[in-house]
Amino acid sequence: MRTVSAAETAPTTHPWAVHTEQLRVRAGRHLAVDGLDLTLGTGVHGLLGPNGAGKTTLMRALATVLEPAGGKLTLLGESVDGRADLRRIRRGLGYLPQQFGFYPRFTVREFVEYMAWLKEMPKATVPGAVQRAIERVGLADRAGARLKTLSGGMLRRVGIAQAIVNDPALLLLDEPTVGLDPEQRLDFRELLRDLGVDSCVLVSTHLVEDVVAACGDVVMINQGRLVFQGTPDDLVAQGGDGDAGDSPAERGYSALLRRDRAGACR
Template sequence: MRPVSAAETAPTLVPWLVRAESLRVRAGKHLAVDGLDLTLDTGVHGLLGPNGAGKTTLMRALATVVKPAGGTLTLLGASVDGRADLREVRRGLGYLPQQFGFYPRFTVREFVEYMAWLKEMPKAAIPDAVQRSIDRVGLTAKADAKMKTLSGGMLRRAGIAQAIVNEPQLLLLDEPTVGLDPEQRLDFRDLLRDLGRDSCVLVSTHLVEDVVAACTDVILMNEGRLLFQGSPDDLVARGGPNDAGDSPAERGYSALLRQHRSNA
C-alpha cells in the first residue's frame, strides 16, 4: 500500500459558492435579470435595490426554482445550466421566499420536520435538527402551536427555521424581516452573523440599516443589472450630505441609484 498524501484526503474546495456570468432570467415574458455577473462566497451578503430591480427573480434562480434564460450559473461548485437533476444541489440550499406555503393545521415542529424530509435529510438526524432550528429563531415556546395560530412575525420566523434546518451551504432569504418587531430584528441580525461564519447567506431586503449592521458584503441591483458590490463601508463612502436618506448608508444607496439613472 502506498502512503496517501494530505492533498488527496483534503476536502474539495469550491472557488465560489455562487458564480453567475452574463446571467439572464425571465419573470414571465419580462427579462428581470439581464446580463448579471456575480460571485459570492462564505459570509452574509445583503441584496438591495428598488422594486422591480430583479432581486426576487435572482433569488428564485439561485434557489433553482426558475431556469436561467441565458448566461451561466454555478451553485456550490456545480453548473445548473440545463441540468435535469438538481437534487444534490438542492440538498445544500436553504430558501425562504417572500411568500411561502404551509399547512395551517401543522404545528411549527411538524412544518419544519416536513421541510427537512423534503430536503432528504437523514431520518435519524431530523428531530435534533428541527429542535435546533426552532430554538435558533426563538420559537421554542411555540414549537407545538399550530401554524394558523401564529402572528405574522412568528410565521416569518418559522419560515427561517425551515430554511436553516439542513444547515445549508447556501442560504437565500427574501425579505426575511417582514413582520418582525425591532427586538426580533436585532436577534435576527445576530443569527445572520452566526450563520455567515460557515455558509453563504444572501438576504434580500429594503432595510438598508439591517444590511449595514449584519452583512459583510453589499450588492445593489437595478433593472436586472449589478450596480455595486462592496463592503458596508464602501456603500457609506458613496454618499454625501446632499444625498437623500436618514443615515450614511441610505445616502450611499440613493447616491448610487442617482448616479446610475443619470448615466442611463
C-alpha cells in the same frame, strides 16, 4: 474495516457558492435579470435594489426555481444547466421566499420536520436538526403551536427555521425581516452573523440599516444589472450630505441609484 480520514468526513467546500456570468433570467415575458456578473463566497451578503430591480427573480434563479434564460450560473461548484442534478444542489440550499406556503393545521415542529423530509435529510438527524432550528429562531416555546395560531412575525421565523434546518451551504432569504419587531430584528442580525461563519448567506431586503449591521458584503442591482458590490463602508462612501436618506448608508444607496438612473438616461 478501514479508518475514515478527517478529509472524507469534512463538509464539501467550494471556492464560490454562487458564480454568474452574463446571467439572464425572465419573470414571465420580462427580462428581469439582464447580463449579471456576480460572485459570492462564505459570509453574509446583503442584496439591495428598488422595487422591480430583479431581486426576487435573482433569488428564485439561485434557488433553482427559475431556469436561466442565458449566461452561466454555478451553485456550490456545479453548473446549473439542462444536465444539472437539481436534487443534489437543492440538498445544500436553504430558501425563504417572500411568501412561503404552509399547512395551517401543522404545528411548528411538524412543518419544519416536513421541510427536512423534503430536503432528503437523513432520518436519524432530523429530530435534533429540527429542534436546533426552532431554538435558533426563538420559537422553542411555540414548537407545539399550530401555524394558523401564530402572528405574522412568528410565521416569518418559522420560514427561517425551515430554511436553515439542513445547515445549508447556500442560504437565500428574501425579505426575511417582514413582520419582525425591533427586538426580533436584532436577534435575526445576530443569527445571520452566526450563519455566515460557515455558509454563504444572501439576504434580500429594503432595509439598508439591516444590511449595514449584519452583512460584510453589499450587492446592489437595478434593472437586473449589477450597480455596486463592496463593503458597508464602501456603500457609505458613495453618498454625501446632499443625497436623500436618514443615515450615511441610505445616502450612499440613494447616490448609487441616482447615478445609475442618470447613466441609463444618457
